[in-house]
Amino acid sequence: MELKYFRLIKTIAEEGNIANSSERLFLTQSALSHQLRDLEERLGFKVFHRTRNKWNLTEEGEELHKLANTLLKSIEEGFQTIQQIKEGSKGTIRLSAECHSFFHGLPAFVQKMAVLYPEIQIDLSLGATHQTISQILSDELDIAIVTTEPATEVLTSMKVFKDEIFVLMHKEHFLHELDYIDASHFSDAHLIINSFPMENVSVYEHFLKPNRITPRKISAIPFTEVSLQMVKANMGLMCLPKWTLNSFKLPEDLIFKRIGKYGLKRTHYLVVKEENRNKKHFEAFIANFQEEFVG
Numbered sequence: 001m002e003l004k005y006f007r008l009i010k011t012i013a014e015e016g017n018i019a020n021s022s023e024r025l026f027l028t029q030s031a032l033s034h035q036l037r038d039l040e041e042r043l044g045f046k047v048f049h050r051t052r053n054k055w056n057l058t059e060e061g062e063e064l065h066k067l068a069n070t071l072l073k074s075i076e077e078g079f080q081t082i083q084q085i086k087e088g089s090k091g092t093i094r095l096s097a098e099c100h101s102f103f104h105g106l107p108a109f110v111q112k113m114a115v116l117y118p119e120i121q122i123d124l125s126l127g128a129t130h131q132t133i134s135q136i137l138s139d140e141l142d143i144a145i146v147t148t149e150p151a152t153e154v155l156t157s158m159k160v161f162k163d164e165i166f167v168l169m170h171k172e173h174f175l176h177e178l179d180y181i182d183a184s185h186f187s188d189a190h191l192i193i194n195s196f197p198m199e200n201v202s203v204y205e206h207f208l209k210p211n212r213i214t215p216r217k218i219s220a221i222p223f224t225e226v227s228l229q230m231v232k233a234n235m236g237l238m239c240l241p242k243w244t245l246n247s248f249k250l251p252e253d254l255i256f257k258r259i260g261k262y263g264l265k266r267t268h269y270l271v272v273k274e275e276n277r278n279k280k281h282f283e284a285f286i287a288n289f290q291e292e293f294v295g
Contacts, residue, residue, distance in 0.1 A: 001039075001042075001054065003071075003075075004035070005035070005039050006064075006067070007025065007068070007072065008021075008025070008032070008035055008036060008039070008070055009047060009064050009065055009068050010060065010068040010069060010072060011025055011063065012036075012048060012055055013055075013057055013061075013065050014054060016054055016055060017053065017054065017055055018032055018055065021045065023078070024050060025031050026191060027152055030152060032109065035132050036048070043060075043251075044090065045058070045060045045153055046058050046061070047060065047061040047064060047100070048061055052063065055208075060252055061271045067251075075152055078185055079213060079261065082223055087188045089117050089120060089282075089283075089284045090117075090119030090120060090281055091119075091120060091121070091278045091279070091281040091282075092120075092121045092122075092123060092141045092142075092144045092187065093120065093122050093123070093143055093167075093281065093282065094122070094123045094125055094143070095120070095122055095123065095124055095125065095141070095142065095143050095144070095145075096125040096126070096135070096141050096143075096144050096145075097132070097144065097145040097146075097202075098132050098145060098146040098148075098200060099145070099147060099149055099151065099202060100146065100194040100195065100222075101194075101240055101241060101244040102145050102268065103124070103126065104150055104243075104244045104246075104247070106124060107124075109288075109289065109292050109293075110122045110124065113288060114286065114289070115190050116284075116288065117284055117285075119280070119281075120284060120285065122134070122211075122285070124177070126140060126205060129285055131207045132144035132145075132269065133146065133150050133155070134213070136155065136272070136273060137152075137154065137155075137273075139273075141270045142244065142272065142273075142276065142282070143270060143282075143285065143286075144270075144271045144272075145268055145269070145270055145271075146229070146268070146269050146271055147202055147206075147266045147267065147269070148205075148269075149269050149271075150269075150271060153274070154273060154274060155271050155272065155273060155274060156271070156272055156273070156277050156288065157269045157270070158269060158270045158271075158276045158290065159267055159268075160268055160269065160270045160293045161267070161268040161293045162266070162267050162268070163243060163257055163266060163268070164237070164241060164242075164258075164263050164264060164265045164266075165203055165239050165240060165264045165265075166240070166241070166242060166244075166256040166257060166258060166264075167237050167238070167239055167256065167257040167258075167259055167268065168231055168232035168237060168239070168255075168256055168257060169213060169231060169237040169238075169254070169257060170231060170232065170239045170253055170254060170255075171234075171254070171255050172234055172253075173184040173234060173237060173254050174188075175189070175237075175257070176257075178257065179258075180256050180257060180258040180259065180260060180261055180263075181258070181259050181260075182260065182261075183207055183208055183211035183213045183260075184211070186208055186215045187213055187214070187215065187216060187217060188214050188216050189236070189237055190215065190216065190217040190218075190219065190235065190236035190237065191203075191215040191216075191217070191218050191219075191237060191238075191239065192218075192219050192221055192227045192230055192236045192237065192238050193218060193219070193220050193221075193238075194220065194221070194222055195220050196226075197224055198218070198230075201265070202239070202266055203239035203259065203264065205272050206260060206264065208262050209266065217236070219236065224244075224245075224248070228245075228248065228250070228251075228254075231254060232251050232253065232254060239259065242256065246294045253263070253275035268287065268293075270290075272286070
């Protein structure tokens with residue numbers, strides 16, 4: 001039985017006649033009468049006793065009227081609850097990522113969130129990448145994407161993304177014949193990074209530093225396009241996950257090499273203060289972020 005019939009029964013019972021009901025339901029009297037006849041034929045019984053000035057519910061109609069009241073009240077309460085949830089999903093979220101490469105995918109996600117949750121404002125912070133955890137603890141940031149899970153009960157961490165870092169080099173680079181690049185090979189190399197400090201560079205923090213290796217030369221260049229041109233000119237090498245270059249057309253003379261025999265893999269964590277985890281706008285952000293990035 002369609003919902004419109006329950007609204008029809010409830011309205012006629014409350015108004016007492018078809019004329020007032022047609023105005024309330026924005027239907028002509030003819031259309032309303034047709035719907036009611038159609039319903040009674042399907043049910044096999046009369047819902048109303050008709051008189052010139054008053055329509056009264058039959059015994060069966062009384063039961064349908066009770067059911068209509070219960071059903072429509074439940075629907076109304078459900079929509080009120082949804083509205084309360086939606087209204088609760090408002091606020092500002094200050095977001096940053098430890099790894100610059102993650103900023104390649106964030107703008108599109110922020111744009112999507114703006115459509116789904118116009119009351120949630122997401123502010124991207126590009127200048128706090130080397131101190132994201134300390135800034136969350138001091139309430140300067142709300143959410144951070146990091147590659148090392150923080151060991152504190154004050155923060156909640158969620159695994160959201162896994163990737164692998166490769167070396168990008170010119171095919172005539174002096175390391176090009178190797179099957180993979182070991183830590184010692186970096187000692188004579190020119191490494192091009194996004195920015196200092198080195199503790200924020202994954203290949204250094206998770207691969208070179210544990211092996212006590214520092215590249216011969218390190219250049220910080222914040223623009224990927226410029227870095228790629230330098231690699232193309234065989235002036236250095238970059239270390240980054242392949243997915244961050246999806247939007248670039250790579251020259252054919254550039255090649256990827258694995259870092260270490262088994263590859264340099266990392267996990268990205270979404271970190272938020274435990275006290276904020278269950279706030280409505282944080283819940284909305286986290287749920288959609290996991291849906292977008294979990295891999």
